[in-house]
Amino acid sequence: MLKKIATSQVRLGMYLHGMEGSWLSHPFWKTKFVLTDPADLRALQASGVPFCWIDSSLGLDVDGAKPAASAPASASAQPEAVVAVVPEAPAVVAGRPRPDLSTTPASMGEELERATQVMQRSKRAVMTLFGEARLGKAVDAEQCLPLVAEVASSVVRNPSALISLARLKTKDDYTYMHSVAVCALMVSLARQMGLDEAQTLDAGLAGLLHDIGKMAMPLDVLNKPGSLTDDEFAIMRDHPTRGFEMLKEGAAVSEGALDVALRHHEKMDGTGYPGKLKGEEISLLARMGAVCDVYDAITSNRPYKTAWDPAASLARMAQWAGHFDPRVFQAFVKCVGIYPVGTLVKLQSGKLAVVLEQNATALTAPRVRAFYSTKSQMPIPTQVLDLSSPGASDRIIGREDPATWGFQKLDELWQAPAG
Known part of the structure; x- marks a missing residue:
């Protein structure tokens, strides 16, 4: 049974199901677990989170009673407000600190080595995530948060390092590394546009998951080394809808991530897909996703095309009237520079x-x-x-x-x- 209790009432042995208040103040990556570590309890009580939801069927109750062995957790008993749709920032798990988005800046040289390690870990994580999605496993957004936070921390230390490295993906790992690159670009763009920390990390999560629908596409079409036929392109145009459907089946996927998955191919003039939305009908996150997705795509080597020069790519994008939100595009240019790294x-x-x-x-x-x-x-x-x-x-x-x-x-x- 789910119960809302004051954080001061939380004791070791309780099963934490959710926490209220800003996710930035939560001291854990995940909320659904049995609290067993005294250090975790101290961190929770010092966090400023006012209330918690516990599941007394999976852990101790307020009165210390143990759960009945035959009492399963009731999905229908869970009020919608218990689960934060988008966690706003991770905190700690297994001793790892949450990302500090006000961290000390680093030079390009200082951050490149760390960013290289982040890229390697990110590639493995996304390959696993996408592989499971292709096999039909639902996406658990909470499992993505450590990766998003690590990418965000690198971007905050130096926006150019990881973004520039991500552009160097090979044709073989494009599908995976494109998601990491768009995650990093979304974080950088969100910060440039003055979004708060919660919105910034939501943007990063949306970037990471925006192309998950490609895992529902036939591999021979997805990895085709040449240009797609009209029929094959029609198949690929379905990936935003499929991605939206896949994410809806997952856990803790934010409205922002759902919307970017569905709408990152919409255009300001209404000629995009799948909904032919126009202008302000497209959410800000989706308009941001459109710019980040296209920039990384055209500056990367892909199975059917060679990468364009980053500065030339920006010049071409600026000429595509009706494609991007001008305000978002101008902010994006400030992120990557008029002359991006490598130009x-x-x-x-x-x-x-x-x-x-x-x-x-x-x-x-x-x-x-x-x-x-x-x-x-x-x-x-x-x-x-x-x-x-x-x-x-x-x-x-x-x-x-x-x-x-x-x-x-x-x-x-x-x-x-x-x-």
Whole structure:
């Protein structure tokens, strides 16, 4: 039986079913478990959560009575308000701290190593999640929260590191890493747009799960190395609806995640799918999801196309009238930069350089690594330049197409230590 009690009444041995108040104040990743650790009890009572729901059929009651062996938990007894549809931020599980979204910023070089580890763990987690979804297992959003929080923490330390690494996915792991990349982009965009911590983590969860419907698509269509036929494209256009249906069957999936799964292919002019919604009919999260989804898709190598240059991708997206919400798109450009990390640029001095890191207060003056002279048509000793520094004597005069110059290893240049 579910009972609402004051947090001060919670005792060891009780089965926690839910907690009231902001999820940011909850001291646990998950709420459905038997409380056995005195440290967890102290954390709960110090958290500021006013009330908890306990299930006396699965743990101790307020009076200390043990549950009857034959008393199953009643699903029908659960009031809708007990389960928070979207947890707003994880806290602790097995000793892991919740993400600190006000954490100390890190340089690109400092965060790249940590972001690489996050990417590796994320890939394994998403492969497992998607594999289970393909087998018909319902998605438990609570199980996704540690991953979302870890991605969010990396993005907060340095927005460019993990987002730039995620762009380097291979054709074989695109489906999985695309979800991680969109998760990171959604977190960064949410912060840029001034959303609070709860909404930011909800945006990250929505990004992670937005393409879950692709797990219901035939593998020969999903992984086809060439262009899709009209019939195959019609099949793929059903993935938002299938994703929405799959997530509805899961546990603790937020309304935001459901909406982004269903609506991330809608367009502002009403020509998108599946609902042909227009303008404000599309939720803010779905409008954000549309931008993040497209940017990562066109800047990544996919089974049927080669990645576009990130700066060129932004330029093309800006020309797609009626596709994106202009306000959201402008905020997105501020996130990734006018010249995103990895962009090849030409400097006024005639040098070619690759962008290493953004300067948040000077989007046209990032940190770059110069490595080639267009005057001598020869490589030069690499030099890291902060184009926003007071003494900077050089500036960007335009972006360049790496293919024009035959450069094949720009990614190695921006990933190399800046020392």
